[in-house]
Amino acid sequence: MSRASYQDIQAEVRRRIQTRVWKPGDTIPTEVDLAKEFNCARATINRALRELAETGLLERRRKSGTRVSLNPMRKATLDIPITRLEIEGRGQTYRHKLLESQQVSAPDALSAEMNLGRSQMLVHLKTLHMADGRPFMYEDRWINPKAARGILRAKLAEVSANEWLVQNVPISHGDIAFQALGADTDQAAALGVTVGTALFIIDRLTWMGTQTVTKVRLAYGPGYRMVTQI
Amino acid sequence: MSRASYQDIQAEVRRRIQTRVWKPGDTIPTEVDLAKEFNCARATINRALRELAETGLLERRRKSGTRVSLNPMRKATLDIPITRLEIEGRGQTYRHKLLESQQVSAPDALSAEMNLGRSQMLVHLKTLHMADGRPFMYEDRWINPKAARGILRAKLAEVSANEWLVQNVPISHGDIAFQALGADTDQAAALGVTVGTALFIIDRLTWMGTQTVTKVRLAYGPGYRMVTQI
DNA sequence: CAGTTTATTATGTGCAGACATAATATGATT
DNA sequence: AATCATATTATGTCTGCACATAATAAACTG
The missing domain is CATH 1.10.10.10 (Winged helix-like DNA-binding domain superfamily/Winged helix DNA-binding domain)
Structure with missing residues (x-):
């Protein structure tokens, strides 16, 4: 041979x-x-x-x-979608709209999840991502300005928060979770569906060392599928 | 150094x-x-x-x-859950119940998806997987006996279809999709939820060469999350 | 100057040999 | 027989070298 x-x-x-x-x-x-x-x-x-x-x-x-191996299908690698590229890859036009942007002190549940001190100030953003002008995904994001320095001065209406963070904030690792949830009122209004509609949810919590940088929940409109091969 | x-x-x-x-x-x-x-x-x-x-x-x-890389979080590897192990790993008792088992000719939509000839005979199984006796996941599976020889003689009430297939049928690759869907009547009845409840869905289509072996839809009960780290 | 050919360069893959390490098997000791 | 020390074995990793290959830069040509 x-x-x-x-x-x-x-x-x-x-x-x-x-x-x-x-x-x-x-x-x-x-x-x-x-x-x-x-x-x-x-x-x-x-x-x-x-x-x-x-x-x-x-x-x-x-x-x-x-x-x-006894069970030959045990690991799948899947690409974390970058919304803009995902939409443009289908030949559609990407646009996003910052619906709401405010600084608030973290609710208790979030403080625990994000490993913050009591009443830590956070930036809270609500953004709608659109494909060809139609709602595609609703993003609810919390940013820790202690870890993401400069976020308060960033022009988040122009650059998306995700892209600003990637360019400006060091990160070490992240936790990701996928699940299905019925649309809440915010999500329903933004995506143009009725409350309770099944939505595909991606939660991502991003860390730099022991500090959380950002927590984001992405709610995809009906029909969204995440696909991979093995 | x-x-x-x-x-x-x-x-x-x-x-x-x-x-x-x-x-x-x-x-x-x-x-x-x-x-x-x-x-x-x-x-x-x-x-x-x-x-x-x-x-x-x-x-x-x-x-x-x-x-x-400009976008440092691009790929995540996630473990395809093996239901029995997933449940036992939480310290719960695993049980599954074969709700329905019949041979039917493939509906047209399925024939196209599974790359079959017209009216190909398939084994259709509906199984409920339980954790500590409570509904955990509802499985709707189609098996192509042409690719899965011996399936007609297998005692699927004893060994789960998945385990029988893994042990007995060669496979080359698979397509996997994740999405959220509202529960249909079958899923709702089996999982004990109301129709329309948001369910996390995994679809898996398994191939041997150009032939499909099995197509399965797993519908997880409310609260299910698939988690990974990056 | 545009277009083509040729050189250069960083990564991609390969080799033979060496030692390290974890898991197992063997043998010695109590 | 049970326990402990020792040998064996297959994989894990590393070295130093070589050549292959794709992408780019440089040189050449009309």
Whole structure:
């Protein structure tokens, strides 16, 4: 057999699993053996198998070897949508409208969630994102000015809050949650649907170290689907 | 500086991006330069940066180099929940009940979606998954017996359809979609909610080559959230 | 000056060899 | 038999080097 690249090896491993040459639960040959079979270096086999393990297709353990995962569909990577690009990608025109912008002291529930002191001042924004002039997504955002310095001077009617934050505020990590909720009055009014309509919700809480930068709830209009492949 | 592992390098790169030593859009030093700075081989730098690029934090191009991504939160990996494990992981008891099981010829809309010939015979299952005896998720599944041989003889009241399929049917890939929908009458009755209640929906279409194996719609009861970190 | 060819450059992938590490198996000891 | 120490094994990571490849810059050409 001629030389094989790590991608060729991945394809062949996938094929053997799909055709049940290697069945779920089976231990596959060692890297050394596979390197011999494919006439390549162990490092090449290692990379091929390591990446397959990252997708959940294989499970690897030192000493005991590499097994075909019992449940082959365990991890999906999905692209966090950037609203403007998502809309423009469909050939539609993107526009957003800042419906409301105020500074308020954080409600208690939010203080707890955002890890803030009592009555911390926050910037509260309500924005409607539109595709071809029609409501697409309603954004309810809280920003911690202690972490997002300069936000008070930013012209948020021109640049969207998200883009301003990305450009100006360092972040370390974020928590994301997806769920379905019935539209509340704000969401219903903004999106032009009746209260209680099922909406796809994305909550995102963004951190810099132990400090929260921003919490945002995105409420998508009816018909919205988030899609991925495995 | 002493030797650094690829994970140390990743941590340091992350730190420099978070602290804005390297800002969004900046081009960072070349692999050769970083290898000198960190006193390690280029391959080590390559692995560190390649993996960061996979998460969307960096963007790499031959010749032009590696830049800090303008939008640092672009990809999230999320675990496809395995219902039984998800429930047991909360310390609750898992049970499922096969509500309905019949063989029917595929409706036209489904034939198109599942890439079937006209009036293809399908197995149609309705299952309720319960946590501590309370409704948790309602599953509506269509199985193509041409691709899932043996399904007609499987005892689906004992083993869940999903587990039977995983163990017995080879698959190549799948399409997954997430959305919010108001409960229909079946879902409402099974989950014990009123029609129209916002439900979190996962649709999954599973393929073996050009043939569809199974299409399933999972409707989660109110309060369900799918969570991930970035 | 526009268009094409050629060189340059940073990343992409590969190799052989080495040592590290976690998990397991084996053997020794009580 | 149960416990502990030791050897074995497969994967995990790293090195130093090489060549491939895509994207860009430079040189050339009409």
